[in-house]
Amino acid sequence: MVGAGTDGTKTPGRGGPAIVLVRPQLAVNVGMAARAMANFGLSDLRLVAPKNGWPRTDEHRDAAEAAAAGALHILNGARLFHTVEAAVADLTAVYATTARERGQGKPVLAPDAAMAAWAGPIAAGEARGILFGPERTGLDNDEVAVADAVVTFPVDGAYGSLNLAQAVLLVGYEWRKHAGGTALPFGAVERSPPATRDAVLSFFDYLEGELEAAGFFRPDGKQPVMRRNLRNIFHRIGMSEQDVRTLRGAMVRLVEGPRRRGGRDAD
Amino acid sequence: MVGAGTDGTKTPGRGGPAIVLVRPQLAVNVGMAARAMANFGLSDLRLVAPKNGWPRTDEHRDAAEAAAAGALHILNGARLFHTVEAAVADLTAVYATTARERGQGKPVLAPDAAMAAWAGPIAAGEARGILFGPERTGLDNDEVAVADAVVTFPVDGAYGSLNLAQAVLLVGYEWRKHAGGTALPFGAVERSPPATRDAVLSFFDYLEGELEAAGFFRPDGKQPVMRRNLRNIFHRIGMSEQDVRTLRGAMVRLVEGPRRRGGRDAD
Known part of the structure; x- marks a missing residue:
């Protein structure tokens, strides 16, 4: 042998x-x-x-x-x-x-x-x-x-x-x-590219504007800390470009209610 | 639940x-x-x-x-x-x-x-x-x-x-x-206590004396290096007291040949 x-x-x-x-x-x-x-x-x-x-x-x-x-x-x-x-x-x-x-x-x-x-x-x-x-x-x-x-x-x-x-x-x-074979058979997928800070801030502006209009930030003096907390929650997502579009689209629907037939889709 | x-x-x-x-x-x-x-x-x-x-x-x-x-x-x-x-x-x-x-x-x-x-x-x-x-x-x-x-x-x-x-x-x-449960269900057994260096050297003296008598250390000038090599081989065993007794007993038998009936046992 x-x-x-x-x-x-x-x-x-x-x-x-x-x-x-x-x-x-x-x-x-x-x-x-x-x-x-x-x-x-x-x-x-x-x-x-x-x-x-x-x-x-x-x-x-x-x-x-x-x-x-x-x-x-x-x-x-x-x-x-x-x-x-x-x-x-x-x-x-x-x-x-x-x-x-x-x-x-x-x-x-x-x-x-x-x-x-x-x-x-x-x-x-x-x-x-x-x-x-x-x-x-x-x-x-x-x-x-x-x-x-x-x-x-x-x-x-x-x-x-x-x-x-x-x-x-x-x-x-x-x-x-x-033996060095620690490679996993697959890794995390590359998601959509990370969102630019500009896109994130634009999303925050939209969201906070709508929340302000809806009377969310009460009592009055609490607005800055409530806004920071909310932003930090979303920052933890590590949003991609697609994530920002998805979240913004969802918020738009919450604000505007059901799409009318034939209306333009929110992105 | x-x-x-x-x-x-x-x-x-x-x-x-x-x-x-x-x-x-x-x-x-x-x-x-x-x-x-x-x-x-x-x-x-x-x-x-x-x-x-x-x-x-x-x-x-x-x-x-x-x-x-x-x-x-x-x-x-x-x-x-x-x-x-x-x-x-x-x-x-x-x-x-x-x-x-x-x-x-x-x-x-x-x-x-x-x-x-x-x-x-x-x-x-x-x-x-x-x-x-x-x-x-x-x-x-x-x-x-x-x-x-x-x-x-x-x-x-x-x-x-x-x-x-x-x-x-x-x-x-x-x-x-x-979770810290890396303990194995058993470990190496404590062997017989490690041999004292005195016991090891005594074993070497016996072994080398017999080898000398048997003409092992040839040519003449090589005796010191051959002896060192042999000692290093045995040192790698990390001999216990029992190991020394066992090895010495084995060498005695090799030297003296078969025990006669009724003779004293080698240790």
Whole structure:
């Protein structure tokens, strides 16, 4: 088996850490793990001795593929191993996820610290991987012993029950954050250009004139402070040109009442 | 409906943001969302118009409960609403999760930035909540319009397909990180006390004496640098008292060969 970091077909660090599922029991969890990986740019999925073989029936394969939800490239690219040792043979560092303490005196890391530590070496071309144990029991102690450190999750101590694919998801999420993939798939849209101060003040003049005429600014001495408060409320909108037009149009309608048929539209 | 932040029965901020599932379709996803919440200390689950009612059959309830995996207190405490507006009526701030841009000019936040912004206000007693749309379609634009900002996830643009419970999990995870719940459920075990330098040097003396006798340090002039290199390798272990005993015992056996029956054990 040629190592992911040395076979020359991969860009260093692009596939992220290998996700090594040890003795997974449920096809749906393998599929969900593949889906979680795809979301965060991971691609190296390894299965160690899946329960009763892989895939064991067509139905079994179908369940995994349905859960993978389009991440078939990862599911179909998964490599099978008989032992944890064989699955990690080409890796230069291995972490083991566990939900409880194992008395092995290994460093214990949260997923963010773990992925922060690995981002550099993986980008530099090292192949590293994380072990995830079977759904019910987790990794056994000999499997944990293969690892350099333990990764666990900052869950509520009173509950603390992540499933396999949830654990993979959190590792993938932190990998992508630390590997520089923090770009969101979209950002705030550029709205209409910001309104000029002239347009804003013109809107205020119109509004305040109408409010004055309607007897809003009472008692008399309060007009300046009421006007400032009102202006500050509108300033907090950070109005665009379109916002000013929309608000002015709305105020015009409030002042003038229903448009007559055939009348000119307010802008 | 009494607001979560004002009913006097909750410690401010303890329940975290409300998770508002809008028109969820699958019972299993509601259960998995409850499980995700429980892991990260969230407790306020709200369901808006679940497809065909909630729960619609015993089987439906069973599916949700199985997926919740022990987070029944959250599932059973879920509150039902007919509309998004009713579900968020008592909240002081609302974010909407979306996977794509909606052209509404709202700020777009990653889950870490969103939860960083909310940790303080929620700890101070404000009730805030996050909308998650139906599995297939996501929130409709009118539902997004209810929110102050959009939350989206830093997923791989080429794939980008988180399911409902995965999205809830990432929000819960970031909530707990920013609400100060970063404590891991366990830490590295205290190993045997660190070895005294005297014990370490005594081990080195023994080892180097045996290596000298075995002709390891060749050529002659290289002995000092070879010895330093070897010591540095062992120093990197950060040996405990027990480590020194174990290593010394192992070396003794290498030197002396198999123990004779009835002989004294090496320590």
